[in-house]
Amino acid sequence: MDGPFNAAVLIVSTTAAKDPSADASATVLREVLMQDGGGRWDVVDERIVSDNVFDIQRNIMLWADGPNAVNLIITTGGTGFSVADVTPEAVAPMIHKSAPGLIHAMLSASLSVTPFAMMSRPTAGVRNKTLIVTLPGSPKGAKENLQAIIKTLPHACLQAGGANSRALHAGGVKKLEADAGIDRSPAQASTSSHQHHHGHSHGHGHGHGPGHSHGHGSLQRFTTPSSANSSHLSNDFSQGPTRRYRESPYPMLSVDDALALVLEHSPEPHTELVKVDENIVGMVLADDIKAKENVPAFRASIVDGYAVVVPKDGSVKGAFPVTGVSHAAPGEIPPLNEGEIARITTGAPLPPGANAVIMVEDTTLKTMTEDGKEEKDVEIQADGVTDGANVREIGSDIAQGSVILKKGEQISAVGGEIGLLAAVGVAEAQVYRRPVVGVLSTGDEIVDYHRPGGLKLGEVRDTNRITLISAAKEWGFPVIDLGIASDKPGSLEETLRAGLREADVLITTGGVSMGELDLLKPTLERSLGGTIHFGRVAMKPGKPTTFATIPVKDNAGQRVSKAVFSLPGNPASALVTFHLFVLPSLHKQSGVSPVGLPRVPVTLAHEFHVDARPEFHRVVVTIGQDGLLTASSTGGQRSSKVGSLRSANALLCLPGGGGKLEKGSKVNALLMNAVRGG
Numbered sequence: 001m002d003g004p005f006n007a008a009v010l011i012v013s014t015t016a017a018k019d020p021s022a023d024a025s026a027t028v029l030r031e032v033l034m035q036d037g038g039g040r041w042d043v044v045d046e047r048i049v050s051d052n053v054f055d056i057q058r059n060i061m062l063w064a065d066g067p068n069a070v071n072l073i074i075t076t077g078g079t080g081f082s083v084a085d086v087t088p089e090a091v092a093p094m095i096h097k098s099a100p101g102l103i104h105a106m107l108s109a110s111l112s113v114t115p116f117a118m119m120s121r122p123t124a125g126v127r128n129k130t131l132i133v134t135l136p137g138s139p140k141g142a143k144e145n146l147q148a149i150i151k152t153l154p155h156a157c158l159q160a161g162g163a164n165s166r167a168l169h170a171g172g173v174k175k176l177e178a179d180a181g182i183d184r185s186p187a188q189a190s191t192s193s194h195q196h197h198h199g200h201s202h203g204h205g206h207g208h209g210p211g212h213s214h215g216h217g218s219l220q221r222f223t224t225p226s227s228a229n230s231s232h233l234s235n236d237f238s239q240g241p242t243r244r245y246r247e248s249p250y251p252m253l254s255v256d257d258a259l260a261l262v263l264e265h266s267p268e269p270h271t272e273l274v275k276v277d278e279n280i281v282g283m284v285l286a287d288d289i290k291a292k293e294n295v296p297a298f299r300a301s302i303v304d305g306y307a308v309v310v311p312k313d314g315s316v317k318g319a320f321p322v323t324g325v326s327h328a329a330p331g332e333i334p335p336l337n338e339g340e341i342a343r344i345t346t347g348a349p350l351p352p353g354a355n356a357v358i359m360v361e362d363t364t365l366k367t368m369t370e371d372g373k374e375e376k377d378v379e380i381q382a383d384g385v386t387d388g389a390n391v392r393e394i395g396s397d398i399a400q401g402s403v404i405l406k407k408g409e410q411i412s413a414v415g416g417e418i419g420l421l422a423a424v425g426v427a428e429a430q431v432y433r434r435p436v437v438g439v440l441s442t443g444d445e446i447v448d449y450h451r452p453g454g455l456k457l458g459e460v461r462d463t464n465r466i467t468l469i470s471a472a473k474e475w476g477f478p479v480i481d482l483g484i485a486s487d488k489p490g491s492l493e494e495t496l497r498a499g500l501r502e503a504d505v506l507i508t509t510g511g512v513s514m515g516e517l518d519l520l521k522p523t524l525e526r527s528l529g530g531t532i533h534f535g536r537v538a539m540k541p542g543k544p545t546t547f548a549t550i551p552v553k554d555n556a557g558q559r560v561s562k563a564v565f566s567l568p569g570n571p572a573s574a575l576v577t578f579h580l581f582v583l584p585s586l587h588k589q590s591g592v593s594p595v596g597l598p599r600v601p602v603t604l605a606h607e608f609h610v611d612a613r614p615e616f617h618r619v620v621v622t623i624g625q626d627g628l629l630t631a632s633s634t635g636g637q638r639s640s641k642v643g644s645l646r647s648a649n650a651l652l653c654l655p656g657g658g659g660k661l662e663k664g665s666k667v668n669a670l671l672m673n674a675v676r677g678g
Contacts (some may be wrong), residue, residue, distance in 0.1 A: 298350075
């Protein structure tokens, strides 16, 4: 498909909605689409709505959600700071894939004209297969913004519509630009090329020494590694770099063997009594829960109608006086005698003496009170009515004393468990306590990510700490920020001891490789008396991942063991190994089963190259209309590349051994987040 493309224009203006002649933007946008768009656009619909979120969203769904969806939706107006400006708030929640590049291009074009363009709040992205772009309300601003992106929009619409991406990009960027009618001077091309290279080449590794190089090429080993001797302790840093090991003393374990050690040596869960409120979400029950009360606690109507006393023959016929009313609200209800009826609402208790309910649909109004506001007599024509008709019996939903939730069940925020506990009067529950997680970054070169000013030579912003803190919190665990420890033995030991006093599990990043300043392992073993259960794992990324346990005294003076995970400093390695090793330990310690990320089979959306080591490749897993899960790579997988985790919702479990896996192959993936729609 090379055009024409269908476009729809939405003018967002309360003024223009009242007087269409007040709008001048639509004509300008049609001209840009026709002239600057190279005749490739057909405006198939154009509407005006007021500054109202519902009206904006209703029209976007009309154009983007049906079988005849348009390729492009352009809105104009409502993108400023005015109280009435709500277009971004209406459009942003509807977008499935954001397009920050288009936003940047539009803002850059406007800022070159006036600094007040920074007051604009454009939004852009894809909904289903339709590209949506919001433009300013002024004709001049709308024109400038659309002109800035118009030549790239056909390509964007083709991709959004599901065209073959490989075929689209055949021939490279220059061909794409030529096809789009983009003419760049050599100077511009040179500048752009430099910026592109620069923006994709700088990693943010936090490791120390050659095991965590900040360089961008593949690591090169020129000798054959020797066999590790597990009888050695880690380096003795007091002996200086001349006495350090040239090979790691830790054997290389498989991922499965390393995970088995994590689960074997992670502490067992502890129980605590907690209140049943929103803070219980995510916790696991340590005991069965029994209902303290019947639900319902009284005989209740399941319909709107009239409570009756059923005679022995089951015939309820004739006109009956309405002697009472029973609503769902609590209160005194007069008893009911045979030959009388009481109006009743769904869920309300039956009056004393009543034993059935007749639906309002089975009645007719016979007479009313003089003021016409109340029913006086109602006629019923019903045969075969039985005791208990349309009545919910006491304890019919939940019987007092019955087990409503079992030991080991996890309380979710969406499954109704909290509501179930509340319904039967359970105010407290015995649960497994969630371990407190302490997160620490190490390294003299690490600086806080929010520190103002530029970086000095050799400095690296600390992305790992905030990332791991966020990940632990997302999984429901309380977190303590332990800051940054320097590469000094005494300082590191002091920080670790402080962390062990406050937290149940410590996570550190950096300092676990073979450099002279990699002090984590020596400090854990030699200074804290810990046991390192593994110090190397045959995986990519995350080879130097280290797991240890440290003996400490708890607040009661009892000696306990606490888990320490020393993760690599490279950002991708740190987050991948958190999900592979730390999360299963946290799950075990909080009673969650099964532990770790859920594993699902997926189909490869394209060819994947296989490394010599087993690799956990960052991917986006989507579900197609056929119900099958498909995995697509997030791009370059270098362990220092923060961008490889952007938008990833799964880790693809690629086997080692080299070679490649063809498109369509079946592979397992570990889900880190919700699966997206295709």
